Amino acid sequence: MKISKYMSVEEPACNLSWLLERDDMESWLKANPQQYLLLTNYCDSQLHEAYKLQCSKAKRSVQQTLHTIYGCQFSDPLSAKAKNYTHPLVISIKRQIENKWLEYEINRLPEYDYESGGDGLFSILKNHKAFNHPLFYFLENEATEAHMDYFFLSDSSLNILFFDILAMMLPGSHLTIRDEICRNFWDEAGRGNKKLTHIRLFNNLLNSRGITTPSNDIYDWQGYSGSNLFMAGATNRENYYKLIGVMAITEILDPPLYKRLINGANRLKMDKKYLSYYVEHIEVDVIHADGWFSNVIEPLIKLYPNARRDIFIGALLRLQTCSDYYDFLLSKMSPQ
Numbered sequence: 001m002k003i004s005k006y007m008s009v010e011e012p013a014c015n016l017s018w019l020l021e022r023d024d025m026e027s028w029l030k031a032n033p034q035q036y037l038l039l040t041n042y043c044d045s046q047l048h049e050a051y052k053l054q055c056s057k058a059k060r061s062v063q064q065t066l067h068t069i070y071g072c073q074f075s076d077p078l079s080a081k082a083k084n085y086t087h088p089l090v091i092s093i094k095r096q097i098e099n100k101w102l103e104y105e106i107n108r109l110p111e112y113d114y115e116s117g118g119d120g121l122f123s124i125l126k127n128h129k130a131f132n133h134p135l136f137y138f139l140e141n142e143a144t145e146a147h148m149d150y151f152f153l154s155d156s157s158l159n160i161l162f163f164d165i166l167a168m169m170l171p172g173s174h175l176t177i178r179d180e181i182c183r184n185f186w187d188e189a190g191r192g193n194k195k196l197t198h199i200r201l202f203n204n205l206l207n208s209r210g211i212t213t214p215s216n217d218i219y220d221w222q223g224y225s226g227s228n229l230f231m232a233g234a235t236n237r238e239n240y241y242k243l244i245g246v247m248a249i250t251e252i253l254d255p256p257l258y259k260r261l262i263n264g265a266n267r268l269k270m271d272k273k274y275l276s277y278y279v280e281h282i283e284v285d286v287i288h289a290d291g292w293f294s295n296v297i298e299p300l301i302k303l304y305p306n307a308r309r310d311i312f313i314g315a316l317l318r319l320q321t322c323s324d325y326y327d328f329l330l331s332k333m334s335p336q
Contacts, residue, residue, distance in 0.1 A: 019084065059225075074164060102239075133323065157223070163188045241311050
């Protein structure tokens, strides 16, 4: 909900952007103490509509709010957002959304024996819709250039954020994890060649296609949920092991799907030199996937057996949110 600068105090400021961007957020809330309760109550109401009543509009609202809060982590250090995002109200709303949303997502996961090894997880992966999603068959065989450009644009938020998420995994990490993160980090950084940094490669693709990231939001709840899953792990220590599962499954999931994407781009005779971002991920992510399982997950489970459940939940959540997101993209590109 967009909020006027002259919003009456009776109207809950459900869009935190308005408050987060105020230099006087603290004093404004002190002058309008009823808004604190109105905001948290409104958030509860939206969460009920989203995850009890299955209202898509409410899902988008709460996921967009969570995305806005996470985005403050990367704001200008001198901005109002940098100061305000640790305000107790913001932290409270963040936790409200994360708890209800993750509870909902976990409850709809397929049944899985969390005491089984990685073989069981691989079996679920290979048979999961996300791993063989029809979106990528469409991109490979039917998509137009406009469809491809829409996919590239939709892929921008998480691709540009990935480097930062890796960095956020380093503090307090076990040495085994740290070694693997640093290997991933080195590849993301172009292995010492600034022209080959993954962010630069992706931006080169966007620029070559004349794609600009719009100021208005292009995502529905599915896109926000996919991105927010990474940040829920990166910003909450209790979800750290879930993030490891999210990262590992991402490295396995991407290469075969990106191969179909590249086939589609070649079919449309797109300039190959600008497709390096996806080609690079086809090649290095296979290595990364093996590294995450052999050098991170297996040693971690031996050291901390209780971590197994969270790691596998994270992997399954990544598959689930990917499938939702790909369903949404396909419905936009090829409505039935």
